[in-house]
Amino acid sequence: MNRPRVGVAVLTMGDRMPELLALLASVAEQDEPAVRVVVVGNGTALPGLPQGVTVVELEENLGVAGGRNVAWQCLRDFGDVDVLVDLDDDGLLIEADVFRRIADLYAAESRLGIVSFRIADETGGTQRRHVPRLRAGDPMRRGLVTTFLGGGHALSMPMLEETGGWPDAFFFTHEETDLAWRAVDRGWDILYEPQLVLRHPKTSPARHAVYYRMTARNRVWLAKRHLPAALVPVYLASWAAYTLVRRPSPAGLKAWWAGFFEGVRVPCPPRRPMRWQTVWRMTRLGRPPVI
Structure with missing residues (x-):
């Protein structure tokens, strides 16, 4: 098959601009560039973003699910993205090979629907709640799972088409589980890949x-x-x-x-x-x- 093309979506409320700019810089430094980068302002204007970034400014906050659907539809309309990577606006890619690894994974497996990153804090530690399985003692254990992490993940565009995308009404929390259950029910795989790391400040939901x-x-x-x-x-x-x-x-x-x-x-x-x-x-x- 042709090499999967990666597009990036970032959702922001405009209150983390230094972190957002650092994230976009880490996206630009990838050794296999994203073909598109979309930033959605969830009820906010977004002046001063880097050249080449597609900016969508929403008049109201549609929540995580609604905002991510806007980003998905934007990338879908471009027609040149095979895999969508969602990243939290206060996250950071600490390695330059993330998109290349993602493209390799999707090129190797046609029914790979979702890839979940490992979320690591400033010390390199991973909170138990950030391991998408019940037996969460070893965050470095790779394998198929039944849900994924909202902060950093990759989504097959064909999988999104088949499942219908994010549940708008959820607004915030458990929208990932809703999408994951629909994907699994339709025969798609969800892979937790701890080698794909998004650095993220240690927080509580x-x-x-x-x-x-x-x-x-x-x-x-x-x-x-x-x-x-x-x-x-x-x-x-x-x-x-x-x-x-x-x-x-x-x-x-x-x-x-x-x-x-x-x-x-x-x-x-x-x-x-x-x-x-x-x-x-x-x-x-x-x-x-x-x-």
């Missing part, structure tokens, strides 16, 4: 004010959209128990329950339950879709 509400709401929507009916209560009960064990603050727990019942009350169509064959495949990969 709870730093976002809406985290607890949206993480609970979107968990419910995941189950309602994708799980066989028999697994929906099992999945939601396991995540409710996990949340209680972690003992969030009273304000956080109140927001979590508000989001949970919002998810129950508010529909998020379409409902397309995954096949039981997919449930078994995910179980064999080490993460049945109830945990």
Whole structure:
């Protein structure tokens, strides 16, 4: 097959300009250049970006899912990108061979849908939550998984066409899992490749004010959209128990329950339950879709 062509998408709210410019510099330093680089301003203007970067300025913040769909559609319209690489605006590529490695991976495997990077902090360490498997003790263990990391990943453009892209309504949190489940159900592979590194400051997702509400709401929507009916209560009960064990603050727990019942009350169509064959495949990969 022809060599896969890599395009880059970065989503920003315009409040990390030094980090964004450093990231774009690391993108420009790759030994196999990206054919396109798109930066989407999520409700913000973006003056002063480097020449050659395509800038899309949105009038309102569409969230992570909505903003990434805008970037995908922009690259899709150019018609010369085979693999889309999403990067957090405060991340940094510390090696110059990232895009070359990605092109090699996709050239070797036609059903490779998603490649998940390893996220490393300034010390080189990887947080447990950044390893996309249950047995997360060794962040250097490569292999097929059932979800991926939002901060740095590569997506097959044919896979995006087949799955329909990101779930706009999710706005923020669990949009990666929603896309991953649809990809796995359609026979695409998800590879965790720890040699592909995005340096990223050590953070907690709870730093976002809406985290607890949206993480609970979107968990419910995941189950309602994708799980066989028999697994929906099992999945939601396991995540409710996990949340209680972690003992969030009273304000956080109140927001979590508000989001949970919002998810129950508010529909998020379409409902397309995954096949039981997919449930078994995910179980064999080490993460049945109830945990």
